[in-house]
Amino acid sequence: MYEFKAIEFLMIDDHPGDVRLTQEFFKEYKLANALNIIANADDTLAYLRHEGVYANAARPDIILCSFPLYQFYLDGVWDDIRRDACLREIPIVLLTGFEGEEATLDDLSSITCCVAKPLDFGRITEIVRHVNDLGVVVMCPHGRSRRMTKAVPA
Numbered sequence: 001m002y003e004f005k006a007i008e009f010l011m012i013d014d015h016p017g018d019v020r021l022t023q024e025f026f027k028e029y030k031l032a033n034a035l036n037i038i039a040n041a042d043d044t045l046a047y048l049r050h051e052g053v054y055a056n057a058a059r060p061d062i063i064l065c066s067f068p069l070y071q072f073y074l075d076g077v078w079d080d081i082r083r084d085a086c087l088r089e090i091p092i093v094l095l096t097g098f099e100g101e102e103a104t105l106d107d108l109s110s111i112t113c114c115v116a117k118p119l120d121f122g123r124i125t126e127i128v129r130h131v132n133d134l135g136v137v138v139m140c141p142h143g144r145s146r147r148m149t150k151a152v153p154a
Contacts, residue, residue, distance in 0.1 A: 004141055006033045010047065010060035012069055013095070014039040021118045022064075029121055034058065041069075041077050060090055062131065067096045078110050091131045096118070115118075 013019050019037055026035050036057070038044045047054040081087045091112035093125075099116050113130035115123040 002085035008034045008036070008058045009062050009064055010036050010038060010044075011064040012038050012044050013064070013066040014069060015066060018066060018095075018117055025119050029063075029124075031124075036060065044077050045080060046092075048081070060126065063090055063092045064095055064119075065092060067094060070094055082110055093127050093130075 009089075011019065011022060013022075023035065023037075026033065036047070038047050043054075046052050047057050048060075050057055078092075081090070081092075088110075092110055094111050094114040095117045096098055097117060113127060115126055
């Protein structure tokens with residue numbers, strides 16, 4: 001018998017519109033996963049190290065990082081993550097503005113996979129396919145009716 005735990009996402013993005021779209025996606029698709037948002041390098045390291053206001057932060061199972069922050073602002077963060085035995089095991093997903101944008105980077109060694117924004121269900125399942133030990137579980141909360149509210153097209 002399997003035991004399931006909802007994975008924790010850490011999104012590193014300083015663009016309010018992209019953050020809002022991702023939050024709306026999680027809500028629209030009824031994803032029960034935690035989505036924590038960080039907007040800069042200092043807070044990212046503090047979050048991952050459980051420092052200061054992030055002392056009780058959950059360890060993320062996946063880091064979602066926007067391309068501009070990865071490319072321009074977070075060089076030191078990725079070096080620190082690669083040097084830390086616990087942190088380097090966290091998959092890092094690069095959120096690009098368009099397909100192939102990651103080709104402009106010299107080093108993709110810390111990236112698990114790249115997906116174009118905005119996130120949707122297909123892109124989330126693509127992430128799950130690239131990360132070992134992850135899968136998708138469709139669940140009905142206890143005590144909830146299982147009736148369909150809309151017809152499913154054939």
